Amino acid sequence: MSHDSPAHRLTQLKVLENESIHIMREVVAEFRNPVMLYSIGKDSSVMLHLARKAFYPDKIPFSLLHVDTGYKFKEMIEFRDQYTKEIGAKLIVHRNEAAIARDMNPNQHGVARCCGALKTEALLEALAAGGYDAAFGGARRDEERSRAKERVFSIRDNFGQWDPKNQRPELWDIYNSRIHDGESVRVFPISNWTEMDVWMYIREENIPIVPLYYAAQRPMVERGPHLIPADETQHLLEGEKPKMVMSRFRTLGCSPCTGAVRSSATTIDEIIIEAAAATRSERETRIIDHGSNSMEDKKREGYF
Amino acid sequence: MTIKNDDMELLRLVTVGSVDDGKSTLIGRLLVDTKGAFEDQLMAVRKNNDNVNEGDVVEGKDIDLARLTDGLQAEREQGITIDVAYRYFSTPKRKFIMADCPGHEQYTRNMVTGASTASAAIILVDARKGVLTQSRRHTHIIGLLGLSHLIVAVNKMDLVDYAEEVFERIKAELSDFCAQQNIHDLICIPISALEGDMVVERGDKMPWYKGHTVLETLESLEVSDQIDTRSFRFPVQYVNRPQSDELHDFRGYAGRVVSGTVKTGDEVQVLPSGHTTRIKEIVTFDGNLAEAFAPQSVTLTLEDEIDISRGNMIVHSDQLPTTADEFAATICWMGDEPLSLRKKYFIKQTTNTVRAVVTEICYRTDTNTLEHLTDIDQLSMNEIGKIKLKLLSPLTYDSYADNHATGSFIIIDAFTNNTVAAGMIAKS
Incomplete structure (x- = not known):
C-alpha cells in the first residue's frame, strides 16, 4: 500500500x-x-x-x-x-x-x-x-x-x-x-x-505475538466441549488424563479458564485462513463468558 | 492459499426505522447471509431451547434475530432497542461497519450517535404502514448530518402481495419529502427481510423491480466522499516533544488531516495566530511522507519556530477557514434538561473546548412538516432547531456544508459534563 x-x-x-x-x-x-x-x-x-x-x-x-x-x-x-x-x-x-x-x-x-x-x-x-x-x-x-x-x-x-x-x-x-x-x-x-x-494487521505490520497463538503439540485435557491446557496451574478433575494435542489458542486469558482449539496453523497466514473459515466466535473458548x-x-x- | 485484504474498502452505514418495521430481521438476514454472525452467537438467541436443529439456526431460521443485536439485558427484558449496536460484516469487496439504531423517539439521541459516523443510511419503511412520523424524523436527521447516501428499504412487501404500486406510492412520498430538504440521491428498494427477497438474493416475487438488491447497493455505493479534494485542515491534537537527549530538538505537531492534502514544502498558516511557515517534514512511524491526505494521522514539523498548541489549526494560506467568536448552527438537542439561554455550556469543536452561551433560539423544526416554529424559548430532548452561540474565545471553523470535520461540534453541559447536543455550523 x-x-x-x-x-x-x-x-x-x-x-x-x-x-x-x-x-x-x-x-x-x-x-x-x-x-x-x-x-x-x-x-x-x-x-x-x-x-x-x-x-x-x-x-x-x-x-x-x-x-x-x-x-x-x-x-x-x-x-x-x-x-x-x-x-x-x-x-x-x-x-x-x-x-x-x-x-x-x-x-x-x-x-x-x-x-x-x-x-x-x-x-x-x-x-x-x-x-x-x-x-x-x-x-x-x-x-x-x-x-x-x-x-x-x-x-x-x-x-x-x-x-x-x-x-x-x-x-x-x-x-x-x-x-x-x-x-x-x-x-x-x-x-x-x-x-x-487484528490478524490481518498483525501480519501486515509484523507484530510480535505470544507463541501460544501458533499451533504446537501441547498437553491438554478434554472437559465437555472445551480443550483445557494441562499445565502446572491446572487443577485436574477426577478421571482427567492429559494427552498431547496439536492445538493453539484463539484468545488468551487465565490458563484454567481458557480453552484451546485443535489446529495445525503454525504461521500467521494459516491462522488467517482458519479465522476466515471459523464458524464459532473466538470467545467461545473463554469460560468466563458463559453461565449466568x-x-x-x-x-x-x-x-x- | 493466502487471504488478502489489500484493496478492501470500508463503508460505514447506519440502519434506522420505526418500531416493528423488521429492521432486526433485515440486519439478521445480512449478518447470517454474509456470515457476519457466528454459530455459537446464533445458537444463543434461538427461539426455544428444545429440539433445535443447528442447521436451521445457521440458515437464520428459528432464531430471534432481534436478540442477536439487542445486547443489553434491559433491551431483552423490554423487547426494545435502547442504544446503538455496532455490527461488522464483510463481502469479498468491502468491510461494513453497521450502526444499528433504536427506533423509539425517546432514543433519538442514540440514533444520532449511530448516524454521525456513517456515510450511508438504510431507512426501513413498513409497506403496510407507509411513511410514518418517525420515518420523516429519521430522514430529516440523515439529511442534516449530510450522509452521502440514503437507501430506503420498503419492507414487508410479502404482506402487500409484492404490489408495485404500494412501493411506488411510498417511493414518491419520500422522494418529495427529501427533495424539500435537498436530498436528491435517494435509492428505494422493495424487500421482504423475512423471506429474503431483494436483500441478498433477488427472489422471484418482484420481477417488476429492476434495481440492485440491498447488498448489491451497499457494495456499489461510492465510498470516497472526496474529503481529500477539500481544503486542507489540520487541527493540532498534541505537541510531540520527546524528553530524550537524541530527540532533544524535535518539536512535532500530532494530528489528523481531517480534509484535503498537504505536502512537504507547502506554505501554511497557523490559526488563530495567523503566522505563516512551511511544512518541513511529515513524520510517521513508518518513515517520513512526501504527502499526507485525509483521514491520515501524522505528525508535522515546521520550518519556523512558532508558538503552537493543541486547538490551533494548520491550513493552506490560500484556503482560509473562518475564525470568529460567534456563529449560528443547527443542533439536535440531547440533554435531559432543555436547552436554556441562561446556562453555561462548553463547545468542543475539532480539538478545542471553549465556554459558550446560547444567545438566541432562532426556530425549532417540526420534523414531520419541516415547518420552522419561531418564538421558541427552549429546545427539549430530541428536538431540532437553529441557534446562535457566543463563545468566550474564538474558534476556527468552516460551515458543516463545506466541511463536516471542522463544521461539527458538541455542546457539553458545564455542570453535569454530559454531551447535550450535536451541532452543525451554518453558512454565514
Whole structure:
C-alpha cells in the first residue's frame, strides 16, 4: 500500500489504524494521567503497536498495566517481560495478593468469584492506586453483544461501574473527556476492529505475538466441549488424563479458564485462513463468558 | 492459499426505522447471509431451547434475530432497542461497519450517535404502514448530518402481495419529502427481510423491480466522499516533544488531516495566530511522507519556530477557514434538561473546548412538516432547531456544508459534563 497513491485511498485497515491513533492522541492530550491495560494477548499487541505509532518519535507516554491473576501462561509472562523491555515501555504489574494468598481458584470458588477477585477487584485496586483518570482497553465491539453497545469513551463512576442504559451520546470523532472528580473513562481505540482485522494487521505490520497463538503439540485435557491446557496451574478433575494435542489458542486469558482449539496453523497466514473459515466466535473458548454472570454484569461491576 | 485484504474498502452505514418495521430481521438476514454472525452467537438467541436443529439456526431460521443485536439485558427484558449496536460484516469487496439504531423517539439521541459516523443510511419503511412520523424524523436527521447516501428499504412487501404500486406510492412520498430538504440521491428498494427477497438474493416475487438488491447497493455505493479534494485542515491534537537527549530538538505537531492534502514544502498558516511557515517534514512511524491526505494521522514539523498548541489549526494560506467568536448552527438537542439561554455550556469543536452561551433560539423544526416554529424559548430532548452561540474565545471553523470535520461540534453541559447536543455550523 503506498501512501502517496494518486487516488488517495486508504485500505480499510489503514482507516482503522488512523482512527485508533486519533483516539489515543485525544486521550493523552485531554487526560491528566492515562494508563493502558495490557493483557499480553493479540489485541494488546496491536494496541501497543498503535501506541508506538501514535507518539512516534517519542516513546509511549503512559504506563502499561498488567493485572496478573497468577494464572497466566508462563509463555505470556515471558513474552510480556521481553517485549515491553525491547520497546522501552513502562510496565506496572498488579496482583490481588490477598486473594492469591487465600488460594483463590475457579474450581473451588467458581469462575465468577475468581474473576471478580483476581481481575475486577485487582483492576479497580490498581486503577485507584495509580490515580488514573483514563484507561485504554483493547476490547472490540465484535467480540460480544454487550461490547457491541459500548462507546469508545465509556464513563465509569467512582466505583468503576458502567451504566449501559445511560451512555453519553458520542458524535462524529469528537470525544467528550469532561468528567467529575472520582469518575474515570475506559477508552477502546480498537472498538471497530474485528478479529480478522487484528490478524490481518498483525501480519501486515509484523507484530510480535505470544507463541501460544501458533499451533504446537501441547498437553491438554478434554472437559465437555472445551480443550483445557494441562499445565502446572491446572487443577485436574477426577478421571482427567492429559494427552498431547496439536492445538493453539484463539484468545488468551487465565490458563484454567481458557480453552484451546485443535489446529495445525503454525504461521500467521494459516491462522488467517482458519479465522476466515471459523464458524464459532473466538470467545467461545473463554469460560468466563458463559453461565449466568454475563459480560454485561461483569462490565457493570468494573471489569473491562 | 493466502487471504488478502489489500484493496478492501470500508463503508460505514447506519440502519434506522420505526418500531416493528423488521429492521432486526433485515440486519439478521445480512449478518447470517454474509456470515457476519457466528454459530455459537446464533445458537444463543434461538427461539426455544428444545429440539433445535443447528442447521436451521445457521440458515437464520428459528432464531430471534432481534436478540442477536439487542445486547443489553434491559433491551431483552423490554423487547426494545435502547442504544446503538455496532455490527461488522464483510463481502469479498468491502468491510461494513453497521450502526444499528433504536427506533423509539425517546432514543433519538442514540440514533444520532449511530448516524454521525456513517456515510450511508438504510431507512426501513413498513409497506403496510407507509411513511410514518418517525420515518420523516429519521430522514430529516440523515439529511442534516449530510450522509452521502440514503437507501430506503420498503419492507414487508410479502404482506402487500409484492404490489408495485404500494412501493411506488411510498417511493414518491419520500422522494418529495427529501427533495424539500435537498436530498436528491435517494435509492428505494422493495424487500421482504423475512423471506429474503431483494436483500441478498433477488427472489422471484418482484420481477417488476429492476434495481440492485440491498447488498448489491451497499457494495456499489461510492465510498470516497472526496474529503481529500477539500481544503486542507489540520487541527493540532498534541505537541510531540520527546524528553530524550537524541530527540532533544524535535518539536512535532500530532494530528489528523481531517480534509484535503498537504505536502512537504507547502506554505501554511497557523490559526488563530495567523503566522505563516512551511511544512518541513511529515513524520510517521513508518518513515517520513512526501504527502499526507485525509483521514491520515501524522505528525508535522515546521520550518519556523512558532508558538503552537493543541486547538490551533494548520491550513493552506490560500484556503482560509473562518475564525470568529460567534456563529449560528443547527443542533439536535440531547440533554435531559432543555436547552436554556441562561446556562453555561462548553463547545468542543475539532480539538478545542471553549465556554459558550446560547444567545438566541432562532426556530425549532417540526420534523414531520419541516415547518420552522419561531418564538421558541427552549429546545427539549430530541428536538431540532437553529441557534446562535457566543463563545468566550474564538474558534476556527468552516460551515458543516463545506466541511463536516471542522463544521461539527458538541455542546457539553458545564455542570453535569454530559454531551447535550450535536451541532452543525451554518453558512454565514
